[in-house]
Amino acid sequence: MAEEEGQGFVIRDKRGQAREESPTPAPEAGASSSSHAASEKSQEHAPPLTFSSFIFSLGTSALMLMGEKLSPDQPNAPVNLPQAKEIIDILSMLEEKTKGNLSTEEAAVIKDMLYTLRMKFVEATSEKKPKV
Template identity: 35%
Template sequence: MEQPGPAITFIDFILSLARTTAVHFGDIEEPETGQRLPPNLPAAAQMVEIIAMLQERTRGNLTEPEERLMDDLLYELRMRYVQAQQDDRRIVEP
């Protein structure tokens, strides 16, 4: 019989969501294949919204380090999304 792994913490869970978001941005390799995938901005945006929803739903129930992580992480992910949108723009020459 397999022994259960260590208990996952809330911070571990949020960081795993952030890692998935980074995969969708094309910033890191996909864990299963080890390959960097092309950016998928709609999927990245959805992950940011999921993390934001979790922040809203857990407000008042988090420790100070968890709250700080959520605030900092969402700020960084939102700024990364803005950057990704700008990187995707193309200049059209007449």
């Protein structure tokens, strides 16, 4: 586990722990549970998960791994080109495996995302190589 923690992030599966814990008592009358209310609000306003939003999420992750920022005030994230390439390969596989089963909009989203990611990847890898 110590080796995994040095690579940037750690994923902890807490699904089994919820069953082992005792249920939380209901709030007393008049008391409000702000964290519970906040989580319900975030679930209400979350956009529905669609194929296009899934592709967009993977594409955004790949762009961030190639050094792109979501906003100008965001700190620089470490570049990880092999992991970005893996996401691009996953999207390519999804495009191939879903061919003929996507709506016109979904097919355009995955095609455009792959084009953008591939161009960015070529740009990122050509910048890393020393120019002769």
